[in-house]
Each structure stands twice: as structure tokens, then as C-alpha cells.
Amino acid sequence: MIESIDFTKSEQYTLSIRLSTDGFSFSIYDPFCDSKLFFKQYAVNTQRSMAANVKSFLAETEELKYKYKQTNILIHSSRYTPVPLEIFEDEQMESLFYQNLPKQNNEIVLCNILGKSNLVILFSIDKLTHQFLTDNFASTRFFSAVSPQIELLTAKSRLGNNSKLYANLHPHSIDLFCFDRGKLQLINSYPVTTTEDTCYYLLNVWKMLGYDQERDELHLTGDLSQQDSLMGELKKYIRKIFIINPQAELHSATDTPIEEVPFDIQSLLICE
Template structure:
């Protein structure tokens, strides 16, 4: 099967990245040897059904997932995550630490991502049945919180220059925020948002709490909610001098990657960090 630049008969050369969110699923297929080879598709979910039921249907109905891939990444978009400094992390304390931050839910499993570039461990959870369905179909898959590849990518990116940087990834109803001081993670959090004003409120409060400089420190915006992003940029211009839009596709080593713009920022970050 060939679709666009992707020849699925060569799938064992490709990386499959699946992104699961309560507002919809998506996946990308990427050839790391030929970076212009991209394939991206979204999948609508039934909000009346559980995550596990939606995942089961997604796996059954999506032919592209039935090939054998070189590598499979599964990203879970959730606000139920927490970060721990690597030097303080112990495997056997994983659930204890996690449930100090979140109320325990039935039938979930706690997973972790150890982030080598940023010296941080991200703890997150996934429904056990969802994890079972995915693990049965993809025994060698790697599971990530969507926050994890963003931290790794932005850690490297923030080392450029001599100033503090605040990053915001704006989704349909939420916003991921990262504050970094030359590669050192100061803050990571996610907020529920209903409009660009909500985004501005959180970002300006963080800016004030971290005593960032309005003239020299930087705000970087990205995300699939382009309307909020544009409105936010306009609203904040009167307060902050240096506002930028992140362009991750510039970090790919080819000029044939227009479709990368369609792919969620967390998947882009994961592919760049590989």
C-alpha cells in the first residue's frame, strides 16, 4: 500500500507515532532515512465511549496500524502527569510520588519517562485496559506522556541565547506551559483554557512569579489552536517585547517537510529528539 510519499510495503523502515487524546486520536508514519516521507492521519473518537473502547475500535478499523514498524511510539495526552528531578527518583517510589499529586483512579497503571537531556522523570497514568489493547497489538511500543518529548526538545532549544524562555503549546481546551532558564527546567504545567484571555492570564502570572524581564526574556507560542495563538500574540504585545512563534519543521534536515506542520507539536518534538 502506498499513500503519498509512504510505501507501506517498506513499513519495517518506518517510525509509527500514535497520539491518544480525549478529543481525538492521530498518528504519523515517518521514514527517518528519507525525511520527506511523512504520512499523517486523524481519527475521530466517540465521546460517549470509554478511552479503551475507542482505542479498540481505532486498532480494528485502521489498516495502517496493522503493518510491522521499525519503531512504535504511543503518546498519551493527559493533564495527569508530574515531574520529578532525576536525582531524586526511585522506581519503587513511582506510584507513591504520583498519588501524592493526584487522586487515585480505579484500573490505571502508572508509567514513567526518564528524560536524559533535561534530567527529569515524568510520571503519568493510563487506563489499564487501554494499555492492554495497545501492548497486545504493539508489544515493543514505547509509551510517552505528550509532555515528555516537549520537555526534551525545549530543553535543547532553550540553551540558545542568554535569557529565560517561556513556551506555551495551545490545544483546543488546554495549554501546556514550560519555563526554562538556559536548559534548566523551572516549571512545567498544563491549564484548562476556554479562550485566549485565559491563556494570557496564566502566562502573565507565571511571568510575574518567575520575575522574568519584559524587555529581554522570551515567550514562544505553538499549538494546533491557531486562533487562540494569534489572539494571544496580539494581546500580549503590549506587555512583552519578545514574542515568537515556534517553527519546529526548521529543525528537520530537509525542505520537503511541509506536512510536518499538520502534526501535533509533541509528535514533532519526539521525532526531532530521536
């Protein structure tokens, strides 16, 4: 928990739930007082389905039983694909999605239209999970976890006259966002198990895009538990490496650190 929340006022708060195979988490945010931020994690049983884990999560978590002004659901998964906004049509969502990803049973395809980025992110969610969540919460919005990050980083990447690679590190994966002066060049997610894996994907993408070792920038966020070894290796090849400061990003009035809040949730709150 980051800051105490008065649950008698829950109907003025925003609830953001993050679903990932790494575990579930949620934040409760008071838009009228940005020092009020409640955050909690929930372990999942990897032997059970996503829907079964979500059902238990909803039943066992008291904070989710209140009414909220808005509920955001973030799906952290590699099953997403970007589509330029100018060619996007609603009726083609599934065909566009399955051109890039293998079909799976019992899932629905959703979309996020990103106005700042001129992009649409198509993503999927298990049908039963979707039903549990829509039945449980009113005013529910679904997001791919990469969507708010793209919107936030698009704006940040326009600062300066160089290219930028943003990396969000997770316990078993890494999300990469590459920009050239505000224009998204590449977005992808990769499975990783070691620091060596992380360095491999970062440096391979850096080289593939022809980024300059002296002038272009690498920004890191997320799970930085191996920060010293990671930075030590990356600094052999890239001069400008920065750690994203979540406290500064949220402009929060509280002195309580918020590093434990996933960057995709932070991005969504900033972009609201």
C-alpha cells in the same frame, strides 16, 4: 496525509500514535528519508471510554495493521508529574505520582527518564488501553506527551542568556514549559476555553516567575487558530514573542507544510 508512504516497507518505519481527549492522531516516519512523513487524524467519541475509543481506532484504521520497526504511544493528559532524577526510584513510582495527583481506578503508572533534562516524568494510562496497545504492537514505548517536548526545549532554551517560556496550545488546554538558561523552572498544563484564558495563564506564570518584559522570550506553538487576537493581547505585555516553525524544527527535505502534526510528535521525531 503529508507525504505518501510505501507501506510495503513499513517494517523500517516508526509509528507514533497520539492519544488525547481532543482526538487521536498518528504519524508514520521513515528515518532513512526525512521527507517521508504520513500523518492522519481520527475523531473520538467523547461519550465512550478511552479504551473503547482505542479499540475502535485500532480496528478501523488500516494503516495501523502493518508491522512497524518501532511504535511510540504518546499520552496527552494532565495526569503527569515531574521528579528530579537524583531522587527517583522505581519502586516509589506510584507513591510519588499519587502524592501530586488523585488516585484513579484501573490505571497504571509509567515513567520516562529524560537524560538531557535530568528529570523523570511519571504519568498514567488506563489499564485496558495499555493492554490493547501492547497486544496490538510489538516494540511499543509509552510517553507522556510532555516528555519529548521537555527534552527538545531544554536544549533550545540554553541558547542565549535569558529565560524562556514555551507554550503549546491545544483546543481545550495549554502546556507551559519555563526555562532559565536550560534549567526547567516550571511545567504545567491548564484547561482553557477562550483566548482570554490562554492569556491569563501565560501572563500569570510570566509574572510569578519574575520574567522580564523586555529581554525574556515567549515561544508559541500548537493550535494558533486565534493567533492574531492572542498575539495582539500578549504584545501589550511581552516584547519578544516567537512562533515555533515546525518545518525548520524537523529539518525536513519535503516542501509540504507539517504544521498540522502535533508539536509533541514533532519533538519525539527530532529527539529520536
